[in-house]
Amino acid sequence: xxxxxxxxxxxxxxxxxxxxxxxxxxxxxxxxxxxxxxxxxxxxxxxxxxxxxxxxxxxxxxxxxxxxxxxxxxxxxxxxxxxxxxxxxxxxxxxxxxxxxxxxxxxxxxxxxxxxxxxxxxxxxxxxxxxxxxxxxxxxxxxxxxxxxxxxxxxxxxxxxxxxx
Numbered sequence: 001x002x003x004x005x006x007x008x009x010x011x012x013x014x015x016x017x018x019x020x021x022x023x024x025x026x027x028x029x030x031x032x033x034x035x036x037x038x039x040x041x042x043x044x045x046x047x048x049x050x051x052x053x054x055x056x057x058x059x060x061x062x063x064x065x066x067x068x069x070x071x072x073x074x075x076x077x078x079x080x081x082x083x084x085x086x087x088x089x090x091x092x093x094x095x096x097x098x099x100x101x102x103x104x105x106x107x108x109x110x111x112x113x114x115x116x117x118x119x120x121x122x123x124x125x126x127x128x129x130x131x132x133x134x135x136x137x138x139x140x141x142x143x144x145x146x147x148x149x150x151x152x153x154x155x156x157x158x159x160x161x162x163x164x165x
Contacts, residue, residue, distance in 0.1 A: 003029065003036055007051035014056045026055055037063050042072035049078035053085035061086065061093060068100055073110035080104075080116035087123040094124030102133055105151070115150050122154045126162035131155050 001009075006029050013022040033055070036048035049067045052060045064086070067079025087093035094101065101124075104117035118137075121130055134155030138148050 003032055003051055004047055006032075007047075007054035010051075010056070011054040014054075022056065026057060029055070033057070033060070034063070037067065042070070042075050045070060045072065045075040046078040049075060049082045053082035056086070058086055058090070058093075061096075065097060065100070068097065068104065073108075073113050076104070076108070076110070076113050077116055080113065080120055084116070084120045084123060087120065091124050094120055095127075098124055098127065098130065102130060105137065106133065111144055111147060115147055118147070118150050118154050122157055124158075126158040128162070131158045131162065134158070 006025060010022055010025050010029075013025060029051075033048055033051055036044050036051070039045050039048070045067070049064060051057075052064055061083075064079050064082050067075055067082070070076050070079065083093060083097065098121070101117045101120050105114055105121065108114045108117065118134065121134065124130065134151045137143055138152035138155055140148065143151075
């Protein structure tokens with residue numbers, strides 16, 4: 001079984017609520033996942049970050065953080081997808097990486113990575129600085145139209161959550 005196949009199986013187990021089976025699979029693939037995340041091949045690193053989310057491997061958040069700083073846009077994107085999935089019910093995950101995510105949203109050289117960073121920010125607490133950044137990006141005519149649209153949607157959603165408190 002490959003890491004991709006194990007990750008798909010882990011996703012099935014998690015979806016079915018089989019926590020024992022998922023824990024067993026995590027234990028079996030822990031070292032392989034760590035090794036893949038440190039590979040010299042960006043495609044293997046990207047697969048490793050996707051697998052972290054499929055395994056629901058919250059213990060690997062520091063590995064995800066490292067992935068956010070990877071030289072490869074594909075690996076950074078996969079790490080962002082993993083963070084977004086892991087943080088849906090855990091805003092602290094995004095809050096702990098907020099500055100890094102804001103920096104990525106503001107200026108990552110890859111447009112898709114910037115948009116993914118913005119999407120991740122929606123799972124965090126509605127910090128005023130984040131809302132200001134996102135609405136500023138949304139109003140910046142020099143930005144890509146899809147990035148502006150995403151920034152506006154996430155910024156307004158965070159603003160709405162802040163106003164409900």
